[in-house]
Amino acid sequence: MARTMNFNAGPATLPLPALERARDELLDFAGSGMSVMEHSHRGKEYEAVHDEALSLLRELLAVPASHEILLLQGGASMQFALVPMSFLPQGGSADYVVTGAWSAKGESEARKWATIVGARVSVAATSHECAFTRAVPPEEAKLDPAAAYVHWTSNETIHGVQYLDLPRFGDRPQICDMSSDFLWRKFDVAPFAMIYGGAQKNIGPSGVTVVVAAKSFIEQGRKDLPSILQYRAHAEARSLLNTPPTFGVYLVRNVLAWLKGIGGLDAIERRNREKAAVLYTAIDADAAFYRCPVEKGSRSVMNVVFRLPSEDLEKRFVDEAKKHGMVGLKGHRSVGGIRVSLYNAVEPAWVTALAGFMKDFRNRNG
């Protein structure tokens, strides 16, 4: 069976070896005569998987001992609620940097909680006025020196805008939504108070959320919330406060083991940058036909967006690509156009095939 060339924005394509491993042992995990999803989350078989997922994350991301790694549920959307609930106290304020649909969502959800407790949410910087086509640098941000934290989104999946250099917005605690920016390259975790992301891009299937947070920051979180809403409670329970999504965590383990096996973040970063270079070169080579609206310095390595001369051509592009075995190319419904997601498990050969198709399509329609 030929693998479909899958450029979905998430849930995204997963590494074939991780899936094959899941298939091969689906009915019989480690000779136990049961699926891993039938094991108790308190039994040694699952706990070994859980601990391996956590230690692979720590190793691959080089997470320092100062930081905790949590495996939660609910995706980034749940974090949009939990972050202000834990860290935005009555009378306090938080800064949000808004550079696309996801950071805007994070900001508007935080504002709801702020209204409930009587706190303030400020937009410290935004690229709204240029239709989210650039990552606003810290120099342009109006930061509140008393903010409880600064929240920003390192890669905007819908708008294809990325902070390639992972800057720092002032000296208050930095909380970063890295959902579509996690685990494709090396970066220094230490400066962040908290980073989080849904697994369904580079880490595994949907239904698992990875949070990495400074232990000292977790300790500052509000203590009177229901336990499940407190990072502290999850940290104390090693992410076994309640029944975790065991099969999801198992798949995360498989993906991480694959990533380590092919050389870790150094190897995958090289591969990802090459894929993005192939695609942006194909766009720029036909700049009169393919137009990437994003400023060059903010072009995402993970989600490449571009337009064609008309919506009709865009529709034809998506339809014809599908006939060539390439799916997931339609831009998000809120912005239109084409979006190509280049997550870790996207094969370089798929990108080469797409670039070839783009050239051919332009020759036939340009």
Next chain:
Amino acid sequence: MARTMNFNAGPATLPLPALERARDELLDFAGSGMSVMEHSHRGKEYEAVHDEALSLLRELLAVPASHEILLLQGGASMQFALVPMSFLPQGGSADYVVTGAWSAKGESEARKWATIVGARVSVAATSHECAFTRAVPPEEAKLDPAAAYVHWTSNETIHGVQYLDLPRFGDRPQICDMSSDFLWRKFDVAPFAMIYGGAQKNIGPSGVTVVVAAKSFIEQGRKDLPSILQYRAHAEARSLLNTPPTFGVYLVRNVLAWLKGIGGLDAIERRNREKAAVLYTAIDADAAFYRCPVEKGSRSVMNVVFRLPSEDLEKRFVDEAKKHGMVGLKGHRSVGGIRVSLYNAVEPAWVTALAGFMKDFRNRNG
């Protein structure tokens, strides 16, 4: 490969055909050249699975049009927080019936939220004084006529106590945690304002939570919370407010399709009652050796708990059973003893084998 006889309390054993189906199409879902977990949650392939899971739930449980079905994340523990957040207003009160570890947890988590907003949580009835060995009937409950809702737990997984007749506690809205009581028998959904349960007993893998709630009740929920914490928002989005745990929902679909195929709730209820009868008969036949602490009228059909004359014998029982291919028999660490969970996918033959083992064990050790 022989299937292990798995009596886990959850995550629990799953029907083999549902797992085999998952294995067979893990790499290629519906001829798409991709795993179902690699499909977009906005694509027609996954949406068909999502809608099928919802419609099978509606059909199997005979959920009336007055009620919404939601597929959420976070397990019952998340519901312990979301229920009071949505339905317990400032100055209001809620009644909690406490008949075991899980209802006690629901009550203590609700109390946290009540303290934050300035509301009251009352224990309307409890079997704490008899160590949670009976389901307290509504006649003994001190109900607050002004309560926003009454919360109770129809089956206590740890204590093996079940409301076999699903009573009604007064005339205020009834919210019932049915995590280990869902989908093993027919019951009338209509009288409930809300029922919920983690999937990992009878419905599927961990990481999916099923909520069934009256639309009119959902509408009464607090409207200013972050969206992800509002039932309303999930209902409006057909449980696609954010990325759902797609593979978990797919497995739920497989389990539901299996259940329908073997005859639905009528067939499975008969089978479940027979399994429980075999086991309780084995216990009562050796009442001097095996002792079920639960009052006869409250004995759970799903989770059968019993003690042996000593902890040493209990340990030996668990160890020897394991050598015979039976696992998941150790009682919860908080109460000790033996626990046998008899969820839908537990084969009657396993229960017969266990009853045989019990007789043999008693003959050798009694």
